[in-house]
Amino acid sequence: MKYAIFIVLIFGTVFIPFYCRHEAESTFKEIEIHQNWIFREYNTSNNWLPAKVPGVVQSDLVANKLLENPLFLDNEKLAIALEGKSWEYKTNIEITKELYEKHHLDLIFKGLDTYADIYINNILVYKAENMFIEHKVPGKRHFHKGNNELKIIFNSATKIGMEKLSKNPYLVPAVNEFADDDKKSSVFTRKAPYHYGWDWGPRIVTAGIYRPIILRGWDEAHISSAYFEQRGLNKIKASFDAQIEIISAKKVEAMLQLSVDDHVVNSKKVYLKKGLNTFKINLDIKNAKIWWPNGLGEQPLYNISAKLFLHNKPSNEITKKIGVRTIELVQTPDSVGKTFKFKVNGVDVFIKGANYIPGNNILTDVTTERYEKVIKAAKDANMNMLRVWGGGIYENDEFYDLCDKNGLMVWQDFMFACSMAPGDTAHLLNLKNEFEDNVKRLRQHTSLALWCGNNENMVAWFDWGLQKKYKLSPSDSTDLMLTYQKIFYGLIPSTIQKFDSTRVYWPSSPSGGYGLKESQNAKSGDVHDWNMWFSKTTFEQMISKKQRFISEYGLQSYPELKTIQAFAKSSDTLYDAPLFDYKQRSLMPWVGKDSSGNVINGNDMALAYIKMYYKTPKKFEDFLYLSQLVQAKGLKTVIEGHRSHKPYCWGSMYWQLNDCWPTISWSSMDYYFNWKAAHYAVKNAYQDLIIYPKETSNRVEISILSDKLDDTQLTVGYELMDFKGNILSKEETKINAIANDNTIALSKNIVDILDNNNRNNTLIYAYSKNNKGKIYTTNILLLENPKNLIFEKPIITKKITKTKEGFEIELSSNVFAHGVYLKNDKIKAFFLDNYFDLLPNKPFKIKVKTEEEQSEFEKNLLIKSYADVM
Numbered sequence: 001m002k003y004a005i006f007i008v009l010i011f012g013t014v015f016i017p018f019y020c021r022h023e024a025e026s027t028f029k030e031i032e033i034h035q036n037w038i039f040r041e042y043n044t045s046n047n048w049l050p051a052k053v054p055g056v057v058q059s060d061l062v063a064n065k066l067l068e069n070p071l072f073l074d075n076e077k078l079a080i081a082l083e084g085k086s087w088e089y090k091t092n093i094e095i096t097k098e099l100y101e102k103h104h105l106d107l108i109f110k111g112l113d114t115y116a117d118i119y120i121n122n123i124l125v126y127k128a129e130n131m132f133i134e135h136k137v138p139g140k141r142h143f144h145k146g147n148n149e150l151k152i153i154f155n156s157a158t159k160i161g162m163e164k165l166s167k168n169p170y171l172v173p174a175v176n177e178f179a180d181d182d183k184k185s186s187v188f189t190r191k192a193p194y195h196y197g198w199d200w201g202p203r204i205v206t207a208g209i210y211r212p213i214i215l216r217g218w219d220e221a222h223i224s225s226a227y228f229e230q231r232g233l234n235k236i237k238a239s240f241d242a243q244i245e246i247i248s249a250k251k252v253e254a255m256l257q258l259s260v261d262d263h264v265v266n267s268k269k270v271y272l273k274k275g276l277n278t279f280k281i282n283l284d285i286k287n288a289k290i291w292w293p294n295g296l297g298e299q300p301l302y303n304i305s306a307k308l309f310l311h312n313k314p315s316n317e318i319t320k321k322i323g324v325r326t327i328e329l330v331q332t333p334d335s336v337g338k339t340f341k342f343k344v345n346g347v348d349v350f351i352k353g354a355n356y357i358p359g360n361n362i363l364t365d366v367t368t369e370r371y372e373k374v375i376k377a378a379k380d381a382n383m384n385m386l387r388v389w390g391g392g393i394y395e396n397d398e399f400y401d402l403c404d405k406n407g408l409m410v411w412q413d414f415m416f417a418c419s420m421a422p423g424d425t426a427h428l429l430n431l432k433n434e435f436e437d438n439v440k441r442l443r444q445h446t447s448l449a450l451w452c453g454n455n456e457n458m459v460a461w462f463d464w465g466l467q468k469k470y471k472l473s474p475s476d477s478t479d480l481m482l483t484y485q486k487i488f489y490g491l492i493p494s495t496i497q498k499f500d501s502t503r504v505y506w507p508s509s510p511s512g513g514y515g516l517k518e519s520q521n522a523k524s525g526d527v528h529d530w531n532m533w534f535s536k537t538t539f540e541q542m543i544s545k546k547q548r549f550i551s552e553y554g555l556q557s558y559p560e561l562k563t564i565q566a567f568a569k570s571s572d573t574l575y576d577a578p579l580f581d582y583k584q585r586s587l588m589p590w591v592g593k594d595s596s597g598n599v600i601n602g603n604d605m606a607l608a609y610i611k612m613y614y615k616t617p618k619k620f621e622d623f624l625y626l627s628q629l630v631q632a633k634g635l636k637t638v639i640e641g642h643r644s645h646k647p648y649c650w651g652s653m654y655w656q657l658n659d660c661w662p663t664i665s666w667s668s669m670d671y672y673f674n675w676k677a678a679h680y681a682v683k684n685a686y687q688d689l690i691i692y693p694k695e696t697s698n699r700v701e702i703s704i705l706s707d708k709l710d711d712t713q714l715t716v717g718y719e720l721m722d723f724k725g726n727i728l729s730k731e732e733t734k735i736n737a738i739a740n741d742n743t744i745a746l747s748k749n750i751v752d753i754l755d756n757n758n759r760n761n762t763l764i765y766a767y768s769k770n771n772k773g774k775i776y777t778t779n780i781l782l783l784e785n786p787k788n789l790i791f792e793k794p795i796i797t798k799k800i801t802k803t804k805e806g807f808e809i810e811l812s813s814n815v816f817a818h819g820v821y822l823k824n825d826k827i828k829a830f831f832l833d834n835y836f837d838l839l840p841n842k843p844f845k846i847k848v849k850t851e852e853e854q855s856e857f858e859k860n861l862l863i864k865s866y867a868d869v870m
Contacts, residue, residue: 110212161185291323337523543641725840
């Protein structure tokens with residue numbers, strides 16, 4: 001005989017059971033319904049074709065060779081032509097005797113895109129109309145033993161949206177949708193806004209089963225939700241409230257068991273009533289290891305489980321990976337406004353990050369590998385926060401799991417961007433369900449730092465002239481603003497208060513906080529500073545003013561040539577070739593028109609910024625290279641400027657980290673995860689301690705900008721050298737770089753430093769050394785824009801040695817070489833540093849990760865600098 005052994009601790013109803021290893025088989029079963037799917041256009045006699053689930057109709061059409069990949073060339077037009085069609089998907093589900101004997105059979109639809117009618121054995125059982133919600137359909141009474149048909153009809157989102165728009169008494173602004181103003185229907189449909197087009201992405205209005213479908217079988221009861229809310233943290237323990245929701249079909253006695261890393265820490269006998277049951281149980285982790293953001297410490301995660309037993313048999317178990325930490329948003333009034341800074345585990349943290357957009361319009365193409373690559377790139381670039389922008393989706397759990405694991409805090413927008421919203425009762429109820437579903441799904445993630453109501457809705461309403469553009473009457477405007485208040489000052493914060501009360505809510509980005517006219521305020525809150533790019537502002541002007549927290553800014557660049565070759569034709573060799581004009585979605589009519597009468601677009605602006613800092617390129621490949629150099633220069637200048645403004649400024653998050661298709665955009669790495677020059681620049685500018693030389697008011701000031709939590713003893717110095725390497729003046733001093741602060745090390749009159757030397761062929765090399773005399777961090781200050789400097793063409797020598805992961809390249813140049821770019825298009829290789837400056841006669845080492853043979857690598861290695869394109 002086998003016995004269950006119990007050690008009973010009498011604390012009211014609390015006791016710790018230790019079950020024997022051979023527990024009875026669970027009464028809870030889950031099966032993914034992903035095989036043998038077929039699809040066709042709805043209401044036609046077309047042949048059924050194989051479909052992939054999860055998937056969307058566009059990817060299925062591509063797989064069946066009925067649609068060219070809409071991400072390439074101008075194939076987007078082919079996808080747009082399909083928008084008015086509806087589609088049907090079906091498969092067969094075998095209900096075995098074992099399954100059929102379950103008291104309940106539920107279908108869980110993790111993600112349906114978007115208007116979906118669900119049929120079981122030709123009976124309509126459910127109508128879905130929100131892409132962002134998980135739908136649960138009780139199916140027991142509709143299934144029979146044996147073969148059952150599951151069919152889903154996806155109705156055209158644009159058709160239904162237009163029907164809703166036609167019934168609305170006025171137009172509802174949706175600024176970035178790619179459609180005429182009187183045909184912008186996206187705001188009526190709870191679907192990813194960027195699917196309708198944006199100023200960096202295509203219009204591909206997808207439809208399909210984009211997340212898994214689960215068939216769940218259960219008998220008496222099961223845990224439907226488990227949330228472990230951290231309530232306290234001190235040196236002795238971390239305290240949690242385990243909030244467990246159990247769905248029960250009847251009154252029954254049960255046992256709840258809580259475990260941490262497979263060690264049972266608490267159990268409780270519970271009495272279930274029919275329906276939803278909610279229980280709260282205390283849980284402590286003694287001597288808990290603390291989770292820190294990337295760059296400040298480790299990211300330990302605990303496996304915390306809630307398990308349900310019925311009649312001593314296991315029902316189901318929910319396990320969450322949880323880090324122990326505290327995150328606050330500190331808004332303390334001061335002499336000019338309010339602070340806006342994140343405090344993690346009691347420490348003020350300067351936010352270094354970027355804005356993240358969905359990795360593809362076809363969401364099922366965002367694979368595990370693509371998630372891993374984008375998160376790794378962010379971590380490797382020394383970021384500690386990503387903003388999940390409000391025009392995309394509430395990302396898959398996998399995304400947040402990787403952020404938890406890698407120490408990347410998440411600023412999470414709700415899915416509203418650059419628009420207003422309809423206020424009918426059905427729409428508001430749909431939103432309420434969406435908010436509850438996603439807050440409950442995401443709240444457990446350690447990385448989640450802040451909920452934000454929307455992206456730019458408020459600033460758009462007050463500053464972009466929407467009332468006039470959409471011909472809204474005063475009463476229409478009042479209706480829209482009342483709806484805004486209901487959603488962003490009512491529904492969302494009340495949902496967070498109910499389900500995630502320990503996290504902060506920020507109503508809109510950018511904003512100064514609550515208050516209808518505080519749409520953007522550099523003295524309090526966050527700003528989107530688009531003077532660079534949209535207003536053709538210089539990099540230096542961008543950092544001349546101090547702001548509290550900059551959550552958007554950026555500069556476009558083209559991807560490298562091999563990416564261009566992957567999506568364009570060989571004949572596309574001009575920056576404004578028809579395909580690139582088609583791909584370019586950033587239009588700026590307020591700037592003016594070109595000589596041909598065309599509205600200035602992002603390609604023109606990219607060239608304008610090149611001309612601002614560099615000489616006009618003569619070749620297309622040189623244009624690509626310089627567009628990246630100027631983007632890198634812009635982000636480096638602005639990030640360093642933001643960091644130098646600490647403690648007034650506490651955050652810098654540029655637009656944007658990644659791309660959703662191969663294109664020209666503000667991303668710092670392209671669709672294929674090739675790092676642009678900007679990503680390398682960001683990596684260096686986001687280091688935890690940097691040296692920062694700047695020229696201001698006829699002085700050169702050299703500072704140490706430190707995010708370290710301890711003081712750092714350094715020797716700080718500079719060398720004024722000409723481009724041949726002659727040192728014209730130099731100085732060193734020892735300093736104590738103050739923890740989490742900025743420390744001025746040297747301040748010199750520029751006239752004294754130059755001493756009649758020319759600005760156009762000299763530079764200031766700033767460096768710091770540790771207490772052992774080893775170089776710690778370096779930076780170079782050019783005294784003129786590169787277009788005004790006198791460069792000689794460098795002779796760059798290289799020495800390549802084999803390493804465990806690839807090679808180490810040691811480069812040396814006889815003269816100063818700006819923007820040194822290494823590439824090898826023939827093999828797969830990743831350069832850990834690139835687009836850097838080489839000082840004269842100072843060897844510089846770069847590591848390369850590759851599996852290629854050394855001879856092949858050397859043969860195809862190309863080295864380029866700015867002097868090569870002049």
